[in-house]
Each structure stands twice: as structure tokens, then as C-alpha cells.
Amino acid sequence: MQKRTNNKKSKGRKVNEKQTITYNLPEGPLNFYISEETASYGNKKPFTVYYDDPEHSLRLLKGDCIEILNQARDNSVDMIFADPPYFLSNGGITCHAGKMVSVNKGKWDKSKGVTENHKFTLEWLKACQRVLKPNGTIWVSGTTHIIYSVGFAMQELGYKILNDIIWYKRNAPPNLSCRYFTHSTEIVLWAAKNTKSKHYFDYPLMKKMNQGKQMRNVWEISSPPAEEKKFGKHPTQKPVELLKRLILASTKKGDLVLDPFCGSSTTGVAAVLLNRKYVGIDLEEEYLGVSRKRLEQAIRGKEATLCL
Ligand SMILES: C[S@@+](CC[C@H](N)C(=O)[O-])C[C@H]1O[C@@H](n2cnc3c(N)ncnc32)[C@H](O)[C@@H]1O
Numbered sequence: 001m002q003k004r005t006n007n008k009k010s011k012g013r014k015v016n017e018k019q020t021i022t023y024n025l026p027e028g029p030l031n032f033y034i035s036e037e038t039a040s041y042g043n044k045k046p047f048t049v050y051y052d053d054p055e056h057s058l059r060l061l062k063g064d065c066i067e068i069l070n071q072a073r074d075n076s077v078d079m080i081f082a083d084p085p086y087f088l089s090n091g092g093i094t095c096h097a098g099k100m101v102s103v104n105k106g107k108w109d110k111s112k113g114v115t116e117n118h119k120f121t122l123e124w125l126k127a128c129q130r131v132l133k134p135n136g137t138i139w140v141s142g143t144t145h146i147i148y149s150v151g152f153a154m155q156e157l158g159y160k161i162l163n164d165i166i167w168y169k170r171n172a173p174p175n176l177s178c179r180y181f182t183h184s185t186e187i188v189l190w191a192a193k194n195t196k197s198k199h200y201f202d203y204p205l206m207k208k209m210n211q212g213k214q215m216r217n218v219w220e221i222s223s224p225p226a227e228e229k230k231f232g233k234h235p236t237q238k239p240v241e242l243l244k245r246l247i248l249a250s251t252k253k254g255d256l257v258l259d260p261f262c263g264s265s266t267t268g269v270a271a272v273l274l275n276r277k278y279v280g281i282d283l284e285e286e287y288l289g290v291s292r293k294r295l296e297q298a299i300r301g302k303e304a305t306l307c308l
Helices: 065-069 116-129 144-157 201-207 238-249 266-273 285-307
Strands: 002-006 019-023 047-053 058-061 077-082 095-096 099-102 132-143 160-168 187-190 217-220 256-259 277-282
Touching: 047 116, 047 256, 058 065, 058 285, 065 277, 077 116, 077 238, 077 285, 099 217, 116 132, 116 144, 132 144, 132 160, 132 238, 144 160, 144 187, 187 238, 238 266, 256 266, 266 277, 266 285, 277 285
Parallel strands: 058 277, 077 132, 077 256, 160 217, 256 277
Antiparallel strands: 002 019, 047 058, 095 099, 132 187, 160 187
């Protein structure tokens, strides 16, 4: 249960609108964050609940993930998948559907320079570390543009890096400039909250999924198929297959999965399909709209299968 202290005006003293919340564990599984009603904010509301489905333990929050996570309960999340801005949208070119297009994924993806970008990485990784349960783990995807900063920040913060997964995209687009090798990989770093963590790893399942052989850290998975984009396109959408594997490897049924940069909620779709709880955060309403449609479709699909 939450205990709320509201510092109202008393005997002529100045009103302090800020509320302090004390949490007594254990709470409901989705209560890792404060709800709109109990948030500890002054004048500025840090977030809104965009979508709430308590029956299926799903929630989408609109706002800045650092501000939201800094108000959330600590030690409350089993697993985090973060696909942060790669800071790629700086006027370069790329190949999309066989055509040359400019890399412009959105304002949120513009670089602020190496130092500022690293500061941002440190801040959100620190906020994530606090909300992770002692034995919880975090996965962070990235390319050369950010992954070294992420790895360095993890070491600065005392995370324990467990693995670097090389995600190989067999259908990567060609390199148009012909001055570089074709980019066809991303890295997903896997880390535990700290060096004392006893992280969960479903080793037998991973082995079974790999025809009885130990699973290695190179995973060949295609970019998302058109079917996964039918409710609208997100410029950096991840494939459901990748998220299913990450979730299966590091969580149990009923665990709470958090995605602080959820975009179209690929993480949420995988969580629904695998019976995990999910909280997604994003700044952009447009992407939360796509998220909602995808989550609702995943629920319908799962329920239809159960009725067969
Ligand atoms: C790389 S995309 C994630 C895509 C997602 N994995 C998917 O499969 O659709 C990053 C997302 O983070 C959001 N974002 C950027 N900065 C943010 C912040 N400070 N707080 C919350 N969301 C943010 C962007 O709007 C964008 O949708």
C-alpha cells in the first residue's frame, strides 16, 4: 500500500504542494510507477497514462522516461529492454525500399554532441538501474553511434555486463555510398543491476531453441516484416522475434517488463504473447497510438488461440 503525505498549508506557513509518497512493498505488480493521482510533482505533471489495461497488466505512459522513472518505486521491475535514440538523424543518407532517403527519424534522434549524448545515456541508465529488482536485468540495443557510450556508462554505474548479443540482419539494405562495408548488425548489451545480482537465465530453453546446442551470442533475425507494421510505421521498429527471445531468456511468466523508449511497443507485443506484464514509455503520442493498436491486436490474437 502507498502512504501519501500531503504538506498542506498549516498555521500561516507557505503551502508546499509537493507530495511525498512512501511505498511499502510488496505492491501490485504494475505499481512500480506512481499513478497520475499519487504522483509526487509540483506544478509540472511529468506524464499521463495513455493506455491502461489492468486485466492484462499493460500500461503505456506518455512523457520523458527519465522524469517518469525518477518518480517510480525502486526495485520493482524484473527486466528492461531499452532501444534508445541512436542519434543518427543528422542529414546522412540511407537506403529504404531500394530508394535513397535521408536519415531523419525525428527530433528525438538528433545528436547533441558526444558529451551531451553520453550525459543523457548516463541519466536514463541510472534511472533504470534504480527501478530494477536486485536480480533484474537490462537489455540495451544500439549501433556504433551509441553502444560504446552505453557500455561505458554501464561500467561507470556499476552494472554487471553479462553478454553482448550480435544481432545479424540477413535482409539489411545495401550501402549506397559504396565506401563502407554494408551495415548489417546491431549490438544488444545484456547487464545485471550490479555485481551482486543473481540474474535469471533460462539456459535450458535457449539450448532447446537452438536444436539442443548451447546458444551463442550471434543471432540471425530479419528486420520486422510488413505484417508487424500494419498499424503504422515506426522508423526504428524492432522485430517481435528478437524481443521474444530476449524476454524468454531473462524472465519468467508473470514478470514485469519495462520499455522506457517503447516506440511502437514491440516489447509489449512480445510480453503479451509470452504472458508477461508490460509498461511502455514514450514521448510521442503518434507512436503510443501505434503501440495501443498493436497491443490490442496481440491480446485478440492470443485470446482467439486460447478459444480454439
Ligand atoms: C529507437 S525508438 C524505439 C523503437 C521501438 N523499439 C519499437 O520497436 O518500435 C526510440 C523511441 O524513444 C522515444 N524517446 C526518445 N527520447 C525519449 C525520452 N526522453 N523519453 C521517452 N521516450 C523517448 C522516441 O519517441 C522513439 O519512439
